[in-house]
Amino acid sequence: xxxxxxxxxxxxxxxxxxxxxxxxxxxxxxxxxxxxxxxxxxxxxxxxxxxxxxxxxxxxxxxxxxxxxxxxxxxxxxxxxxxxxxxxxxxxxxxxxxxxxxxxxxxxxxxxxxxxxxxxxxxxxxxxxxxxxxxxxxxxxxxxxxxxxxxxxxxxxxxxxxxxxxxxxxxxxxxxxxxxxxxxxxxxxxxxxxxxxxxxxxxxxxxxxxxxxxxxxxxxxxxxxxxxxxxxxxxxxxxxxxxxxxxxxxxxxxxxxxxxxxxxxxxxxxxxxxxxxxxxxxxxxxxxxxxxxxxxxxxxxxxxxxxxxxxxxxxxxxxxxxx
Amino acid sequence: xxxxxxxxxxxxxxxxxxxxxxxxxxxxxxxxxxxxxxxxxxxxxxxxxxxxxxxxxxxxxxxxxxxxxxxxxxxxxxxxxxxxxxxxxxxxxxxxxxxxxxxxxxxxxxxxxxxxxxxxxxxxxxxxxxxxxxxxxxxxxxxxxxxxxxxxxxxxxxxxxxxxxxxxxxxxxxxxxxxxxxxxxxxxxxxxxxxxxxxxxxxxxxxxxxxxxxxxxxxxxxxxxxxxxxxxxxxxxxxxxxxxxxxxxxxxxxxxxxxxxxxxxxxxxxxxxxxxxxxxxxxxxxxxxxxxxxxxxxxxxxxxxxxxxxxxxxxxxxxxxxxxxxxxxxxxxxx
Numbered sequence: 001x002x003x004x005x006x007x008x009x010x011x012x013x014x015x016x017x018x019x020x021x022x023x024x025x026x027x028x029x030x031x032x033x034x035x036x037x038x039x040x041x042x043x044x045x046x047x048x049x050x051x052x053x054x055x056x057x058x059x060x061x062x063x064x065x066x067x068x069x070x071x072x073x074x075x076x077x078x079x080x081x082x083x084x085x086x087x088x089x090x091x092x093x094x095x096x097x098x099x100x101x102x103x104x105x106x107x108x109x110x111x112x113x114x115x116x117x118x119x120x121x122x123x124x125x126x127x128x129x130x131x132x133x134x135x136x137x138x139x140x141x142x143x144x145x146x147x148x149x150x151x152x153x154x155x156x157x158x159x160x161x162x163x164x165x166x167x168x169x170x171x172x173x174x175x176x177x178x179x180x181x182x183x184x185x186x187x188x189x190x191x192x193x194x195x196x197x198x199x200x201x202x203x204x205x206x207x208x209x210x211x212x213x214x215x216x217x218x219x220x221x222x223x224x225x226x227x228x229x230x231x232x233x234x235x236x237x238x239x240x241x242x243x244x245x246x247x248x249x250x251x252x253x254x255x256x257x258x259x260x261x262x263x264x265x266x267x268x269x270x271x272x273x274x275x276x277x278x279x280x281x282x283x284x285x286x287x288x289x290x291x292x293x294x295x296x297x298x299x300x301x302x303x304x305x306x307x308x309x310x311x312x313x314x315x316x317x318x319x320x321x322x323x
Numbered sequence: 324x325x326x327x328x329x330x331x332x333x334x335x336x337x338x339x340x341x342x343x344x345x346x347x348x349x350x351x352x353x354x355x356x357x358x359x360x361x362x363x364x365x366x367x368x369x370x371x372x373x374x375x376x377x378x379x380x381x382x383x384x385x386x387x388x389x390x391x392x393x394x395x396x397x398x399x400x401x402x403x404x405x406x407x408x409x410x411x412x413x414x415x416x417x418x419x420x421x422x423x424x425x426x427x428x429x430x431x432x433x434x435x436x437x438x439x440x441x442x443x444x445x446x447x448x449x450x451x452x453x454x455x456x457x458x459x460x461x462x463x464x465x466x467x468x469x470x471x472x473x474x475x476x477x478x479x480x481x482x483x484x485x486x487x488x489x490x491x492x493x494x495x496x497x498x499x500x501x502x503x504x505x506x507x508x509x510x511x512x513x514x515x516x517x518x519x520x521x522x523x524x525x526x527x528x529x530x531x532x533x534x535x536x537x538x539x540x541x542x543x544x545x546x547x548x549x550x551x552x553x554x555x556x557x558x559x560x561x562x563x564x565x566x567x568x569x570x571x572x573x574x575x576x577x578x579x580x581x582x583x584x585x586x587x588x589x590x591x592x593x594x595x596x597x598x599x600x601x602x603x604x605x606x607x608x609x610x611x612x613x614x615x616x617x618x619x620x621x622x623x624x625x626x627x628x629x630x631x632x633x634x635x636x637x638x639x640x641x642x643x644x645x646x647x648x649x650x651x652x653x654x655x656x657x658x
Contacts, residue, residue: 062480066446069452101428112648
């Protein structure tokens, strides 16, 4: 099968979406002519025109607000935030508007809105363009948060998110854009359920987004050392599918969580808490978290490399847990 | 353009103003009795704006509203029993008791919702206008907000975006002179809020928001302007918050003399004079309307009081829409 980068896969999903439903449109900074800071919306303007593919001013409040308003009256907007860090600029529209509307109005409105953005460190973008802020979003009931780990899932999850009648923040890790995986040409969807990426009997490694690949690399090396790790990609922070995780922990008795976001109040805490809440009797050791340290993302190459969790951090945590 | 008004239309608008006033006065009584639980922000003194504007809107035209939103809701055609029920936190309320006074939405009448965040609805009204434009629907969107909201970033971003895309949206600034306790003299350094329109290259104007006929006639022109593709409009309504910020406000920040001065400009009293003196409507006819509306309001309130509280078992419902849109994905082959 042909291979596509995650950027190409997202682009293909967008073309499919635009070709399938005239209610779908997209707005964002530099997305039309320039192809976006995310570089995924290239060709969309050429194929679908300036009415449905619009460059905006640098106005994140208006970008998200426009998406909410259009979604409330039946359109299906895909709005782009150039960097996830920019949710700080427009957080009211996410926190108090998009996330609250349906519940606050007694279930009488739907907000079929997709907010696409990129997260993650590793490319020297510094403290304000490199964060993974999914847990800030997951703390707000009413908003879905989806984080693909590869090109195949990105295409399928994005099409799923576009059909979702709820606001979805779709978070693409910038270090994954060039990574290629097999991607079918025909349209398909990937669900929000957690997926067991490789099976093992000794320890469960739970991860999402770019860190899934780090976890898989670690599992491969551990295999050579006779340790069988089961790696689970949760794909979606909200909704969170815990079933495969609990089932796995019941089998392995050990678990670690790996994510790129900082540790304190990070999503790893939530997963660890749920494991002890629902599978305490299966646990032989505490659930460790492999994360970035609790500092802003540093700039210098060596500092940033030290900041982002790597295979060795995962292996170290696995061995600490098993010994 | 609907600028020629029949007597029937004028009396209907009078009736809606009276209905709003009666609703708010009853809401104050409910607040006094602690039946509404939390703050009730009344629209007293600003009725001419919602009524004069919404008289031009259909259910396919959208509005966003504010924490002071009961008047917009009623002018857009909301049912008072369901509104009272929402204020009281009852199952039969517009939001099943999950929203409250500041969060009533009614999509059936094009009301995209009141908002507890100052300026929160302005970008969404702009977004609704974008949605209308993309679907080639010949309707418009109206955002009601106050003087305080015009100092929020959301206001400035939304006006600019609406301008560059020529969106069919009217930004209605109800300048009632105070953001809670802080006066416009203290919070801005411009003569008129409509002056801000210049900064975004759109039409801006200020009118007497306590003059129902002026509101009605001006909005007819503004609507025509917007729908003809000439771009959005910032329409400032000069008005005054006759009550405190909410029931129970000690109002230590303003002179009673000012309040009394504005009470003489009460939009309902002014319109009554116009109706009786210029259009020969009998005072008895107006009294009859007032009586009918008071009766209807009290009946709606009483009904809502009898309505059940929401079931605790339903508390977790309504967070997410469980459905996915049916879309048959069509592969796109790049030429």
